[in-house]
Structures are given as C-alpha cells and as structure tokens.
Amino acid sequence: MASQEQLSAIKGAKVLMVGAGGIGCELLKTLSLSGFQDIHIIDMDTIEVSNLNRQFLFRQSHVGLSKAKVARDAVLRFRPNISITPYHANVKESRFNVDFFKEFDVVLNGLDNLDARRHVNRLCLAADVPLVESGTTGFLGQVTVHLKGKTECYECQPKPAPKTYPVCTITSTPSKFVHCIVWAKDLLFAKLFGDKNRENDLNVRSSDAANSSDHSEDVFERRKDEDIEQYGRRIYDHVFGHNIEVALSNEETWKNRNKPRPIYSKDVLPKKLTKENGNMGKGHANDDVSAMASLGLKNPQDVWSLAENSRVFLEALRLFIVKREKEIGNLSFDKDDQLAVEFVTAAANIRASSFGIPLHSLFEAKGIAGNIVHAVATTNAIIAGLIVIEAIKVLKKDSNNYRMTYCLEHPSKKMLLMPVEPYEPNKSCYVCSETPLSLEVNTHRSKLRDFVEKIVKAKLGMNFPLIMLGASIIYEVGEDLEEDMVKIYAANLEKVRLLSLSLLLK
DSSP, rough: OHHHHHHHHTTOOOEEEEESSSHHHHHHHHHHHTTEEEEEEEOOOOOOGGGGGTTTTGGGOOOSHHHHHHHHHHTTTTTTTTTEEEESSSSSSTTTTTHHHHSSSSSEEEEEEHHHHHHHHHHHHHHHOOEEEEEEEETTEEEEEEEETSOOOOTSOOOOOOOOOOHHHHHHHHHSHHHHHHIIIEEEEEESOTTTTTTTOOOOOTTTTOOOOOEEEEEETTTTOOOHHHHHHHHHHIIIHHHHHHHTTOOOTTTTTTOOOOOOOOHSOOOOOOOOOSSSSSSSGGGGGHHHHHHHHHTTTOOOHHHHHHHHHHHHHHHHHHHOOOTSSSOOOOOTHHHHHHOOOOOOOOHHTTTTTOOOOOHHHHHHHTOOOOOHHHHHHHHHHHHHHHHHHHHHOGGGGOEEEEEEEEETEEEEEEEEEEOOOOOOOOTTTEEEEEEEEOOOTTTTIIIIIIIITTOOOOOEEEEEEEEEEEEOOOTTTTTTHHHHHHHHHHHHSSSSEEEEOO
C-alpha cells in the first residue's frame, strides 16, 4: 500500500509521457491505476495491425488511428475521473519547447529510437525536469533516472544501435535500409511463405477491389493455373507499385517527407524473362537451391542493380514454389537459409530503391537481418512498472533510493531484475557538463552557420548538436525531424547572426 506521502505526491503530480506504444500502453495503464491524476501523452504514430499482439489498449477497429488518442480513450473507460491529454504529434515540434517541459514534475520516456531520446534528454536538462528513461530489446530492458547535476544524463555514455524498430516506420516511411530489411523479412516473407492465418500489416487488396469481386481476394494467393512468373510479377507490382501509390494518396504523410517512387516490373524487366543457365535442376536440399546460382550471380558482396534485384526476387519466389512447395505456410526467416536471405535482400533493395535509400549487398543484408530482436509484451509490462516506481521516488525527492534497474533474460545472482545506484554525471559529457567555453567571434560578420560548422562540429566534434536561444530551439540535427523544421533550421544558419546571443549548446 502507498503511504500518505506517496499518495499526496502522486495525486498532485503533472506527468508527461513520451510514447504510447509497447511500453507506453503498459505505462499509461500503470500510472492511472497507481493514482496519477494529470497525465499528458505525446506520440506521432498511428496504430498498425502488428501492434495488437502486445499493445493491449488497441483493437482491430483502431488500426490507422492515433495511438495517443486511442490509449487515452481506452484508459478513461476504467479510470473516468482522471485527466489525460493526448498529443498526436512529433515531440520535436516547436510547441514542445523548454517552457512546455517546465510545466511537468517528471517526464517518462517510452520511446523506440535514439534520436527522439536524445532530444527529450536535452529538453529535460534545459528545463531542469527529472527524466525517467526506459527501453526494451526482447527479454532485456532497463529503466534509468536522470536528474540534472545529480545523475548522469542519457547521453553521458555511448548507446548501441537499436535492434527493434517502430512499425509505422517499417510499413509506411522507411528511412534506413534496416527498415526495408524488417519489412521484407517480417511482413513480405512472412506473408508469402509463413502462417497464412497470422495478421499482417501488408495491404492485401488489389486496386480493383472496389470495382470487381474477382479482385477482392488476397492478392498473395496464387490463382488456379496461374503461371509462376505471372504470379511473381503480380506480387511485385502489388507491393512495390500499387501499395506505394496507395501510400502516396495520403498527402498528409508526405507533406514534410520525400515521396517514394512506385516501381512496376514492366519498367524494370523485359516482358518475358529469358531462362538462365545455372543450377536450377540440381538438388533439393535448401543449401543447393539458390537464386544467385540460377542467375549466375557469384559474389555476395556485390551490390545488385534494381534489375538484378528484381530478377533475384522473381527467381527466389519461383524456386520456393518449385523446390520447396511443401514448406510454404510453415516457413519463418532463417539467416542460414540461403534462398530466404536472397529473397529478403532483393525485396529490401527494391523497396529501398523506391524510397531513395542506398542499396546493399547480400552479405550486408544477411548481417542486418540476423541482428534484429523482436519486442516482448511481458518485458514492456515489467519495465512500465519499474518506471512508475522510480517516478514516485522522484516526486518524493527520495534521491538516496533512486535505482537504475536492468531486466535480464537469465538470472544473475538469482535475480532477473538487477538494481544499481545511478552513476554521477560524466564530467566530459558534451551534453550535460557545465564546463564553460570562451569563444571570440566577429559578431558583425559571423553567422550561426560559422558557429555550427567551424566550432560545434569541427572543433567540438558534436554530431547531433542542439542549439537553443532562450526557450526556443534554433538549430538541431536528427533523423526524426519533420521536413519543415529541417528547412527552418537550415534558414537559421544563414539568418541568425551571433550578435550578443546567449546560446545554450547541447
């Protein structure tokens, strides 16, 4: 039972949650059931089908709707007397500035990418608001507490690259090759060769579905007496052509992003593919079935052209049907399955080409595909509970009992939860250290661009700087920035002069 002091701290707190996904759903539920009365949630994502297996506040009917708003409505059904304010927005928007963060007693992160975490960390430091940070990777997870000047900040120690990725990015707005790999492996490969009954975020209806009952079936099903090449081209045209055109019809999505290019097989390949001389007739073991061998592609470290990737895609699909038909419906991706790796590499590269992302070799793609870890609902629930425990300590100002807690996959000293005392700030951290820097500049000639390029990047070696003027951000570098903010910051480089400006550099 909570003490009177705890209840008082909880009821009077104004809490900001950033993220309403896997951790966020569990966190909002736990906060509301723990007595918190005033909760604000920021999340830019909409609900995807694949969220439903672990983000329990969402249902099939919610697909396509705002996560923050649906999560709020779901919780208010069983806690109707509390206040929950949702923001369907990017936390990097200018309205969520230092003054906004100062309104809160504590900020709780349930984010899924490093870039947004850095941004929130820096705003919390600037606003002097405590931050409880969290993350999960499969069965592993951690919760850390960050208070300016008392504990290390989120960026005091280097962070490894993430191994899980947001679903909306995978299905709609990929910006990295790994996003295309996840799409090809977890969506397309699973749809074509895995359990047919599993829900999948791929659009399975053809463009004629509204006009003809003949086209209302799942387009991934091969039609009776359909030639394998025709079937392969139909799949190709659907996922790389039709689905991209459907995505482009949502103009709001592309308002601040570069638009992808629909790709159809007729634009890349001849009408009828010529038969290749290779190893098509040899062997039935998985190791002997190879699209590369069939097409005469020998070096796995070569980066294939779009046409070559298209040929590998169709040939790999053909070989699965001809040589491994009995396995279809029960397959899951295995990085040691040569044909599966070839198919996923080709599909990922074609999608990457559509979105203007550099293509990769099979060797590189195999390494990326084998290094992805999937989210686990139980880990999210455990981490959410730990976040709330630390948040209550923060609100009580019980700094002696703050803990960074790690959720382990295997017991260590008979424990699956390993608590450790927070570390002190890293004195050499370029984000939270208070070391003064004296800088002499010609204030009549120097622009913000000179400061950023010659000092911040060249001399200080900052790759992701954030520069503030008062409560406003005037320059930032990051992957999640909206296109309009990128343009504003680019304009500031030329427009802002260093005339007696008091800048906060993070």
